[in-house]
Amino acid sequence: MKLRFLFALISVLLTAVNYAQDNQEDVLFLVDNEPIYVSEFIRVYNKNLDLVQDESQKNVDEYLKLFTSYKLKLKEAKAQGLHNKPSYKRELSTYKKQLAQSFMSNTKVTDALVEEAYKRISFDIKANHILVKVAENANPKDTLKAYNEITKFRNRALSEGFEKVRKEVHNGQTIFGEELGYFTGFRMVYKFETAAFNTPVGEISQPFRTRFGYHIVNVLDKRKARGECTVAHIMVVDNKEEAISNPEAEVRIQEIYQKIQQGEDFEALAKQFSDDKSSASKGGALAPFSSGQLSAPEFEEVAFSLVNKNDISEPFKSAYGWHIVKLIDKKPIPSFKDIKPELEVKVKRDDRSKLIDEALYNSLKKEYNVKVNESYLDYFASIITEDYFKRTWKLPDNFKADQPLFKIGKKQFYFKDFGEYLLSGQKGRVLREPFDTLVKDKYNTFLNESLVQYKEDNLEYENQEYAHILSEYRDGLLLFDLMEGTIWNAAKTDSVEIKKFYEANKSNYVLPExxxxxxxxxxxxxxxxxxxxxxxxxxxxxxxxxxxxxxxxxxxxxxxxxxxxxxxxxxxxxxxxxxxxxxxxxxxxxxxxxxxxxxxVTQQSFEESKGRVISDYQTFKEESWVENLKEKYEVIINQEALKRVKADLKSQ
Missing domain, CATH: 3.10.50 (Chitinase A; domain 3)
Known part of the structure; x- marks a missing residue:
């Protein structure tokens, strides 16, 4: 029996090694005969090294234990068929699409938009506006009516004054005249932001359209952005249970302020008396913040009003309690180089992304050498009937389904593909428009979606970084579903076993002296x-x-x-x-x-310590479960490869 096992082990290792050599990789270990490669282990180890808080896990052997447990759980997740769950497939598909977008953006267009965004966040605009609501897909008659109405308001505002007209026309339903206060880049939809930043102070913009309708904006002021402020504070909670004023809190903050006035150290007083436990141990120091970032405007205004480093405010009240604030530092808007990565993320989530999309479509057409024959559109326009607007249209019996339409990479698209797309387009609301316009719009959308989908489907094979990130997320989803079903939910509902666990470990659940x-x-x-x-x-x-x-x-x-x-x-x-x-x-x-x-020292009852008990029980249950998985799925370590891994990591 031992000889058979040894022979099987050697065969498996040789097969895995040969497979690895064919792929120019070493096998680090096997999980139920499935090879796990050195390259993956080193990549994950190096990536997570800075995130590991337990120093023991930086040891290669200790990290290998975690990594093998991770692979065992993945093996079990697939054995349970969790990767076939519809909910898993939907979430993975959504993430895959989102991730692909970050790898497919047009760099030049993105860079130009990022530079524009930086210029705009460097200033705050104060403005009011008038909006005439009209649906984004409104018919030409309603669109023209809204445009004429906003034009009329602008003409009135030029002669009568913007504020007078704004207040008179506002009805809160179809027409809105609003004071917007100060705002900066990314605080408004892109078209509105552009109009506001391009309108000189004191002037009224030309009418412009956003997805909400037609606007005119009156720019009242433009100032440099206030940048970033770093402060320390001492906080006394006003009342922890009721939203009423607590005289004792005000007395206490005034006492602390008096001690500061007497020359006592701000940081020392914060350590002793501040109710903000997260900052008290640091002398009250808070993380830097910018204008509009805090949920306490009173706090923000006081902080930014301090002029010189070490200036200290008088006590003041916010929704969270009483504060005394000390200015540590003020910084202007970061340099473009420092803030560029953050701006790139914002640009890709903003309305600006439509411009990036257009650039993407054009680059994909060029990359895949897509040749579009728009003469085919005449054929589709000829087969569309009024039934399309009634959502009852069907393809004619003599439809040229097998006629080639266009080709993307290795994938050929046919008339039938666009025909089915037209059919599916009837499911939503279909606005009446000329047949040729309808077909052209639908065709462009179909082509663009097909280009992006083809790129997404092949990106995993074209881009290694994308493949690694997608693989990690794919595995993470599986592990979450597995842990939720096997450990977390079971631990919450298994009340009898939890109580037994508490009784066996009561000494862990005590109140200290x-x-x-x-x-x-x-x-x-x-x-x-x-x-x-x-x-x-x-x-x-x-x-x-x-x-x-x-x-x-x-x-x-x-x-x-x-x-x-x-x-x-x-x-x-x-x-x-x-x-x-x-x-x-x-x-x-x-x-x-x-x-x-x-x-x-007082023993806590089960009810008093229930939260901690459940958490500890989950950890205990998981450790026992992993041991069972080791018995179910054999793990074989390639010791020679492990030695090389340790040597490589040590030399880094």
Missing amino acids: RVDAVLASSSKQKTLKKVAKLLEKGMELDKIKSLINGNDNIEVIFTTGIMEANNQSIPKSLPFKEGISKVYKHNESFVLAQIKEVLP
Whole structure:
């Protein structure tokens, strides 16, 4: 039996190696006789190296374990037929189409649009507009009526004043006269943006059409964009449960502001007292932001109003609470070189993409040497009847189905292909228009769609980078469906096993030791010694506060409640025992603690820890499942290839 297994192993490896040599690749390992190549492993390892947080996973052997588990799961997903699910095929097809677009854009046209976009985001435009709504596919009569109406409004606005006309004609249904405020590139549809940026300040544009209807725009101001602002802040939550004003929050922010006015360090106070936990440990520092990016306009206006580095605002209120803001830095709009990649993405998602599409169609026609014989269109116009507009039209019995139409690459298209396209075009709303116009429009759309589809179908074989990205997404979709059905959903519904898991691992679900305490913080050690004496005498906290912080001079800020050892306000060396502590140096200030009660480590009930238990159970279930997959699908490592991989990666 062992001899048979050895013979089978050697045969498989030889077959795989021969296959690999034919493809100029080494096999790293086999999963149920399916070869996995060195090139794929190295590519994925290098790609994910910077994303790996666990240093052990940067070890080749450890990463190989993850990679083999990944391939085992893929094998199981295909064994379950998940790649044949209609939902999987639909999502993959959608992504494939989106991905292909980024590989098929015309570079010259895109670059020109990106440069134009950069010029526009460098400025803010303030404007108002009047819109006469008309459907994008409206008939000529309605289109002309809307155009005449917007022209009339423009003539009135030139003589009577734009604002007067705007307010009078607005009805909120068919005509809109709106104040738009300041906006920059990408904030409006492209045609509107173009009209606004091309209209001088103080003037009214000529009528122009977007998908919403006909507009005129009155440009009121044009200013340089404000760029990027970086600030630190101290936040005191106004009320965590109710949308009402909380006087205590305002008092606390004013106390903190008073300490800043007294010369205390902003960053130290943020570490001690800011309720924004994500920034408190960094001295309140926030990520840079630009105009219009934040959901709190009050915060943005105050931040941009600060002029010099280290300027500090007075306390102010936003929807999130009370803030004090310190200016760290201001930067103008990034250079074109730095922001170009971001702008390229935006351009391809914007209305500008239509211009890119047209350039793509023309380049594909040239690439595949497509020869269009428009004389064929006369034939199709001759067979169209009024039934087409009633959506009952059919191809005639003597239709020339097998007549060649055009050829793209290796694929020949026939009259029957365009005929079927015309038939399917009846499903939607069909606007009445001359037969020759209808056929020409449909033909151009059919040709363009066919060009793009052919390119998409062959792109995986023409472009290696595209093939790799598509393969990763294809596998990712399969793994998601597999994990959802096998692990995630099962773990949520398997209540009996989850409770058993909790009982077997109860020691993992405990609340740590905590204290019910009063913390006093001050920049002066001497002041805290006074506080300690007053606390020892049993004086109430409010009286101590009024005594120490008298005469509008904030010397001490008190924090009360139940806290864990990792609380930002607690010194790490503070022992958890009842009584008044010594004074500690902490967060560039001094801290004193009065511990009223020490709350011991407490076992959490199943309900209290249910979320963590389910997460841990999923991890446990997945690990057990992977071990079963290793038994189901044999994994054979090519040790010689692995040695070469380690040597290659080490030399990089």
